[in-house]
Amino acid sequence: MAPIVERFVSPGKGNGLRATARISRGQLVYSDRPLACCVSNKHSKEVCHHCFSRRETLLRCSQCKMARYCDATCQKQAWSGHKRECKCLCILLPRLPTDSVRLAARLIFALLSPRSCSSELYSLDEHESHLDLMSEQKKEGLCQLASMLELYIHHEVSNLTEEVTSALPPSCRDALSLIAKVTCNCFTISDGELQEIGVGLYPSLSLLNHDCRPNCVMVFEGTELQLRAIQDICPGDELTISYIETLSLTEDRQKQLEDQYHFLCHCQRCESSEEDGLMLSGEGEKCRLLKEALPRLEGLKAESNWEEMLEGCSHLLSAVKGDVPDENLYKLRITDMALDASVHLGRWEEALRYGVRTLPAYSRYYPDPHPVHGVQLMRVGKLQHHLECMEDALDTFKQAFTIMKLTHGEDHPMTTDLRMKMEECRSELDYKSSSKH
Numbered sequence: 001m002a003p004i005v006e007r008f009v010s011p012g013k014g015n016g017l018r019a020t021a022r023i024s025r026g027q028l029v030y031s032d033r034p035l036a037c038c039v040s041n042k043h044s045k046e047v048c049h050h051c052f053s054r055r056e057t058l059l060r061c062s063q064c065k066m067a068r069y070c071d072a073t074c075q076k077q078a079w080s081g082h083k084r085e086c087k088c089l090c091i092l093l094p095r096l097p098t099d100s101v102r103l104a105a106r107l108i109f110a111l112l113s114p115r116s117c118s119s120e121l122y123s124l125d126e127h128e129s130h131l132d133l134m135s136e137q138k139k140e141g142l143c144q145l146a147s148m149l150e151l152y153i154h155h156e157v158s159n160l161t162e163e164v165t166s167a168l169p170p171s172c173r174d175a176l177s178l179i180a181k182v183t184c185n186c187f188t189i190s191d192g193e194l195q196e197i198g199v200g201l202y203p204s205l206s207l208l209n210h211d212c213r214p215n216c217v218m219v220f221e222g223t224e225l226q227l228r229a230i231q232d233i234c235p236g237d238e239l240t241i242s243y244i245e246t247l248s249l250t251e252d253r254q255k256q257l258e259d260q261y262h263f264l265c266h267c268q269r270c271e272s273s274e275e276d277g278l279m280l281s282g283e284g285e286k287c288r289l290l291k292e293a294l295p296r297l298e299g300l301k302a303e304s305n306w307e308e309m310l311e312g313c314s315h316l317l318s319a320v321k322g323d324v325p326d327e328n329l330y331k332l333r334i335t336d337m338a339l340d341a342s343v344h345l346g347r348w349e350e351a352l353r354y355g356v357r358t359l360p361a362y363s364r365y366y367p368d369p370h371p372v373h374g375v376q377l378m379r380v381g382k383l384q385h386h387l388e389c390m391e392d393a394l395d396t397f398k399q400a401f402t403i404m405k406l407t408h409g410e411d412h413p414m415t416t417d418l419r420m421k422m423e424e425c426r427s428e429l430d431y432k433s434s435s436k437h
């Protein structure tokens with residue numbers, strides 16, 4: 001693939017990536033394999049540690065009993081990357097290092113192994129650590145991770161500073177700077193349904209700056225990161241992604257960006273705050289009721305207490321009814337939670353009712369094709385399909401397809417899956433109409 005991007009210095013933002021050619025909406029801009037990656041601890045029992053597929057049953061590494069694989073082939077291919085990690089894990093058992101510590105260790109092991117020359121646009125040495133901008137409290141947390149890292153890799157790399165001097169760039173030789181770089185620059189790897197499954201480092205793509213209405217999105221296929229355009233882009237334009245969930249209020253987005261990424265966002269969407277009014281629309285007292293209920297509901301979600309969560313959501317939604325429009329952000333979050341809970345409880349009709357109610361707000365808040373919108377449509381379509389509302393299902397799947405062929409590409413497994421679902425609906429509709437005659 002001829003490169004259609006180059007690095008440049010973005011005014012006021014430091015390094016960035018820009019287009020060198022015309023890029024049209026839906027085009028694959030860049031794809032990259034991780035320099036290092038790992039399945040997150042939370043999902044380590046459900047996801048293959050090599051190819052990142054989700055499987056019901058996985059083979060377990062007989063030594064550390066932590067790493068899991070689809071089959072012997074995945075295990076074999078993973079071994080060179082897992083060998084040193086496996087020994088370290090065994091020593092630390094039953095304790096498990098955090099995801100960022102495991103990722104940093106995998107990065108060190110990867111850099112210590114002979115590797116093919118890479119064509120990165122941006123080297124690890126140049127990555128920001130933002131240590132100077134961090135609060136004392138945050139630095140304290142990173143110091144703890146750094147000592148955990150040293151303890152964890154001790155068996156394989158007893159002295160980071162001395163042993164890896166040749167392999168690691170100068171600014172990565174102390175555990176604290178390394179862990180700071182890893183936490184600032186790692187990407188969350190998600191599955192097709194956008195559920196987080198791991199973390200990875202993709203150095204060149206760390207060049208991408210943030211925008212609250214970005215012109216590109218990232219989607220994963222296994223561990224491969226694919227950057228796709230969701231707007232038409234002119235040569236010379238900066239490429240942007242969103243570092244955070246864009247469906248939130250200006251104030252909340254800015255706070256999250258400042259806390260996590262240490263900058264103040266001046267994007268067009270932040271400067272105009274135009275959507276905030278709609279996100280907060282509705283009768284004041286009732287909006288407050290919804291807003292204040294969110295932390296408790298999120299707590300129930302974290303405990304997977306679906307029964308109580310659904311009861312809480314449906315009670316609130318009937319209490320506010322039409323006094324708060326469906327576009328209100330708090331109402332939308334609660335309707336989404338109600339959808340989640342009903343799916344977990346297998347209450348399909350209820351789930352469909354909630355799902356359908358979220359769709360107009362998703363269309364409103366995702367004006368460009370966006371994976372989150374596509375996946376939401378697909379969820380609703382699957383419910384309609386399951387409940388045998390074939391015409392509705394086909395219509396919803398078509399809308400999802402229009403988005404996902406741009407955000408995921410024609411060949412992504414999710415798009416293929418969607419195409420199959422549409423076929424199923426069509427043949428069932430054909431069957432029905434032919435059996436009428």
Ligand SMILES: [Zn+2]
Pocket residue numbers: 048049050051052053069070071074
């Ligand atoms: Zn696998």
Ligand SMILES: [Zn+2]
Pocket residue numbers: 061062063064065066067082086087
């Ligand atoms: Zn192992």
Ligand SMILES: [Zn+2]
Pocket residue numbers: 211212213253265266267268269270271
């Ligand atoms: Zn912004």
